[in-house]
Amino acid sequence: MQKRQSKHKGKSALAEKLCPVCQRAFSWRKKWQRDWQNVIYCSKRCAKNKITKEPKPCE
Structure with a gap:
């Protein structure tokens, strides 16, 4: 039996941007x-x- 891979890869896989106001x-x-x-x-x-x-x- 094969393991199913989840589409969800966790929060670390999400795209990120830097806020120009608070620099977070x-x-x-x-x-x-x-x-x-x-x-x-x-x-x-x-x-x-x-x-x-x-x-x-x-x-």
Whole structure:
């Protein structure tokens, strides 16, 4: 009898990205499966506190 191999390979096999705000690594989630290419921030909090590339003009 052969052992069946599971499709699930564990959390270490998931894709990871680095959040530009908090510098933490975050893993792929099922809710992001259709839009993983466009996910930049690890949370709504980091998206709200995103760092802008344009300096604010001095008055």
